[in-house]
Amino acid sequence: MLSLAQLVDVLAQRFGFRRVPSCIGCGACLEACAVYVPGGDFVGAAAINRVHLKNQHPSGAMEKRKRVRSLMGNGGVADCGKAQVCVEVCPKQIPLTESISKVSRDATKELFWGWLAD
Numbered sequence: 001m002l003s004l005a006q007l008v009d010v011l012a013q014r015f016g017f018r019r020v021p022s023c024i025g026c027g028a029c030l031e032a033c034a035v036y037v038p039g040g041d042f043v044g045a046a047a048i049n050r051v052h053l054k055n056q057h058p059s060g061a062m063e064k065r066k067r068v069r070s071l072m073g074n075g076g077v078a079d080c081g082k083a084q085v086c087v088e089v090c091p092k093q094i095p096l097t098e099s100i101s102k103v104s105r106d107a108t109k110e111l112f113w114g115w116l117a118d
């Protein structure tokens with residue numbers, strides 16, 4: 001009999017989606033980040049990754065633009081220094097840089113074309 005994790009892996013392989021491990025909130029990515037400062041403006045990789053995951057979910061997609069816009073200001077996704085140390089230290093091997101680049105792309109699209117959807 002398959003465990004739940006094995007079942008998810010089988011389904012992920014069958015339907016062509018990638019299983020993304022959950023963030024455990026350890027803060028290693030924030031600790032390693034050269035831009036993140038406690039109490040500072042930059043939200044950090046874990047928060048941006050969370051936005052990306054919520055944007056992927058069918059129900060979360062309804063608020064995608066609002067979420068992306070919240071990361072377009074000071075301390076948002078553009079503040080990432082792209083040093084990529086977050087992804088190296090994450091104990092869950094979450095593809096943080098992938099999430100950051102996807103949210104960054106969404107923010108650029110929103111910046112240029114968001115007014116068309118308003």
Ligand code: SF4
Pocket residue numbers: 022023024025026027028029030045046049089090091092093094096
């Ligand atoms: S290092 Fe990984 S598991 Fe830890 S808070 Fe950051 S994203 Fe979450």
